[in-house]
Amino acid sequence: MEAPLPEPEPLKALIESLRRLPGVGVRSARRMAYHLLQHDQPGAEQLSRALSSALRDLRHCARCNGFTEEEICATCSNPKRDPSILCIVETPADQNMIESSHGYRGLYYVLMGRLAPLEGIGPDELRFDRLLKRVDDGLVKEVILATNFTAEGETTAHYLSELLQSRGIAVSRLARGVPAGSELEYVDAGTIAWALMERRST
């Protein structure tokens, strides 16, 4: 819906910026803008500040590629975690889901995406060179592929499996307890714990 009334420029700009958020259409964007301006100006200020501070202060962990304020994130620097197993996930949300299953005490690598040739996302875009460097630290004995069980996640797992096995690394994939076609983020923690235990070599 195009607003037929002349909207002031800052309001228009705010609505357009909110529309860029995933899952937000023009109607929700407009509601959000009105809500912030009319009922939650402190919330608007807080969001503005949170965005710029996140952009300024967050970077990718040199080891796992997840978001962190430090050179190395808290998970990667935790001496209690087993450095011989590396679990590869697509996103930090997937990492959180694995972690919440309480079935895993190894380390992680976050791809921040998946192979999607149609969108022009290949091994270079996902920086597989960084992943290989990470895997070659002399401590990693096994890699668990925990990409999503979608077409693209499976492709990514298959590609990584070949790549890593050719370098003599043991590779496993989460067991197919995870319902096919689903995204890890939406699977319950119990199923994930089970899939971790039942993981099979590829």
Added chain:
Amino acid sequence: MEAPLPEPEPLKALIESLRRLPGVGVRSARRMAYHLLQHDQPGAEQLSRALSSALRDLRHCARCNGFTEEEICATCSNPKRDPSILCIVETPADQNMIESSHGYRGLYYVLMGRLAPLEGIGPDELRFDRLLKRVDDGLVKEVILATNFTAEGETTAHYLSELLQSRGIAVSRLARGVPAGSELEYVDAGTIAWALMERRST
């Protein structure tokens, strides 16, 4: 879902700020944050800037109470609009819906809310004194009540009707062509045009 992994502070703050948006739960907030940081940093910057500029530059129109950068908004200063009819709406979104029906050429007043005694929103909170001052400009002959057809919108319309009629102003309400219990923003423009034509005195 509480993230079981230690999340860096700026990421946590960003997720919490996004959660304050209407209709956004913790899971969507996390997705939005990851999306902005990983795939749309320009979008994040743009949103941050849009929020602070909207907070800085927008104010309420001295005549209609809508959002504007000027003292008086473009709609209120438009000499082609009929100053003898004033349409009272709850929000700018409702105003847009009325406007998109192309059935109205008068002016508007935006309440920026509705009477909601349970939430502590009464005539004082909605600044009905400003509304009365606006109506007393010597030009307004008729007020059209276009609050929502919800319980609170009806209460607001009823209250305003008594208040305005006691001051000798002709008051009408949108015809009940608008489905009862619904919000104007979600009604099609044709129904609204019809309801405007069929409006009845209260």
